[in-house]
Amino acid sequence: MSESRYATEIAAKDVVEDTAGQDRPELQQAIQEFVDAGFAGIQLRVHDEHGEWVGSAGVRKLGEAAKPPVDGKFWVGSTTKTFVATLVLHLVADGAIGLDTPVADHLPQFGLDRRITVRMLLQHTSGLASYTGDLEPDGTFVPGIPAMGKEWVDNRFHSYRPEELVQFALSEPARFEPGTDQSYSNANYTLAALLIEQAGGRPYPEEMRRRILRPLGLRDTVVPGDSPELPGPHAHGYYRYQDGDQWKVVDVARQNLSLLVGAGDLISTTRDLRTFFAALLGGKLLPAPLLDEMRTPHGALGYGLGLFVQDLGPDGGTIVHHNGGAPGGYGALMIGTPDGSKTLTAGLTTGDSPSDPAQEFPKALDRLIKAVFGGGDGGVRAEG
Secondary structure, three states: OOOOOOOOOOOHHHOOOEOOOOOOHHHHHHHHHHHHOOEEEEEEEEEEOOEEEEEEEEOOOOOOOOOOOOOOEEEOHHHHHHHHHHHHHHHHHHOOOOOOOEHHHOOHHHOOOOOOEHHHHHHOOOOOOOOOEEEOOOOOEEEOOOOOHHHHHHHOOOOOOHHHHHHHHHOOOOOOOOOOOOOOOHHHHHHHHHHHHHHHOOOHHHHHHHHHHHHHOOOOOEOOOOOOOOOOOEOOOEEEEEEOOEEEEEEOOOOOHHHHOOOOOOEEOHHHHHHHHHHHHOOOOOOHHHHHHHOOOOOOOOEOOOOEEEEOOOOOOEEEEOEEEOOOOEEEEEEEOOOOOOEEEEEEEEOOOOOOHHHHHHHHHHHHHHHHHOOOOOOOOEEO
């Protein structure tokens, strides 16, 4: 498949200018509720039948009055997975990868169970443990490599190789037999990034630029590798953690996301996320049969190939989404109707609130979804 066969520039007629001055008080109120819940700031971009609206609430930096920039860059966390799934499916369309062939055929160095297919990686049905830790059925969290608390803060500039992450996951017991259940695992998508390199013949960041970023003109989306730098403009994200008997807060705008290669390592903006999502769901990046597979929910998670699919009920219809959170300080929302005609993209930052914003996040998100799509049940995920 050529670089431009499915990945084409968004036509000028499809691009709606920002209408930040548009009177949408319900949207401004909805994002203010995230700040009231304890987030430091949020920037939001909504594209719907009324045009495009952008706005922000909260602060760009603690101790200052300026709001987050509406064109600010942020770590998008697991929203990266939709980009990576799209890359894999590009290679499937090229004939370089078979969706139901063993991953071990392409990556024999890991000694993977031959029952694990490419589809299982993208669908989280491989059974592989997550190297950042797993939640047991009884609610017990089994930690992995440092991804939270003081241990992560002290190691947040450490560089990881993707092979190292995969080997860590493989050192843990499989959670179930391949294809028999579903469990969200970052290891699936780090393997997918390595698969992209093997089948595409180029480094994962280069394949991302060649197949998605350049054709769509996503100039502010970056695969940073092991660089900890977040380019400006950007809001500052903070991480509150316990050090002995003291609680501390640290600015984590700089962090090394080689911790989440292929699973959560992108930097982007609300504009670029909207452009990507509208192009993907509008059929401009993949042939229709593969896009349909992407949007077909599977298992308890309602997860297709790199996308969650959720029914909002009679008042809201269906939405598809993949939100995300970096290990500390940053979160992203990327939600749309299945055809991409209506989208919501946002970047969030946490601050120094002693209360955990994650406790109130589902309620605030539910209200935002109702304001944009109707319906909503607080069940949209923010995966890290």
